[in-house]
Amino acid sequence: MDWIDFSELEPGDILPPGWTFTPAHDVLSDVEIAKKKDILLFTMRSDAIPAKTIYCVRDHINLSGINPLRGKNRDALGVRFPDMSHPYRIPSFCGRIKDIIIRAGQHPEHPTDAVEAAPIVYQSIIANHQKKPAYALIYGNKIGAQDIVTLFQGESHA
Numbered sequence: 001m002d003w004i005d006f007s008e009l010e011p012g013d014i015l016p017p018g019w020t021f022t023p024a025h026d027v028l029s030d031v032e033i034a035k036k037k038d039i040l041l042f043t044m045r046s047d048a049i050p051a052k053t054i055y056c057v058r059d060h061i062n063l064s065g066i067n068p069l070r071g072k073n074r075d076a077l078g079v080r081f082p083d084m085s086h087p088y089r090i091p092s093f094c095g096r097i098k099d100i101i102i103r104a105g106q107h108p109e110h111p112t113d114a115v116e117a118a119p120i121v122y123q124s125i126i127a128n129h130q131k132k133p134a135y136a137l138i139y140g141n142k143i144g145a146q147d148i149v150t151l152f153q154g155e156s157h158a
Contacts, residue, residue: 001152002036004028006119007045011145016153021145027068027122033130034077039089040127040134042120043148049115049140054147056094057102057136060087060121061114064105068122069129078129087124089135093151102138 003011004022011021018038022028033040042057049055073080090099104118120136127134137148 001041002038003041003043003148004036004123005043006117007043009043009045009145009148011149014146014149016149019149024119027119028126030068030074030077030126030129033123033126033132036132040123040132041148041152042123042134042136044117044120044138045143046115046117046138046140049138051141052143054097054137054139054143054151055115056090056097056099057088057117057120057138058090058094058099059101060117060124061101061103061112062105062121062125063103063107063110063112064118064121066104066118066122068126078131082125082128082131084125084128087128087134089133091135091152091155093155097151100138102136 001019004024006024101114102117103112103114104121117138124134
C-alpha cells in the first residue's frame, strides 16, 4: 500500500511489509501518483474531528471549482472523464468506525458541514483518473501512525 499523509504523521519503522509512506505538504501531481504502484491510502488530520477518532471517507463533495485534471488530458495516465461514482474503497473495518463525507471548498448559497479535506478530494480525483484503488481516512488529534496501521492489520488488499 502507498500511504500518503497530508498532516505531520511520522510512521517511523512501524510500516508493514510492502507499505510505503509519503508525507505530502501539497497535492501530488498526476505524474507523481502514476509512480505509485499499489493501492493508495490518503490520510489527513482535521481539527473538526474529535481527538482520538478516525473516520473512513466514503465520498466527497467538490465545491472548490478546482479540478486537478483541468487542462490537456494525459491519455497515457487515464481517461478524460473518470467515473467518480465510487471514489473510495471502503475497508472492512469501517463497520467498526464511522464513515463520513468530506469536501473541498464551500459555497455560500449551499453550505455544508462536511469536513474540509481538499487534498484528499483532489488526490482521489487523480487516483480515479488512473484507475488506482484508494482508501481515505481522516483523523483527529492524538491519533498516531500505529493507530492507522492497526486498523488495516488483517485487511485484504487483493
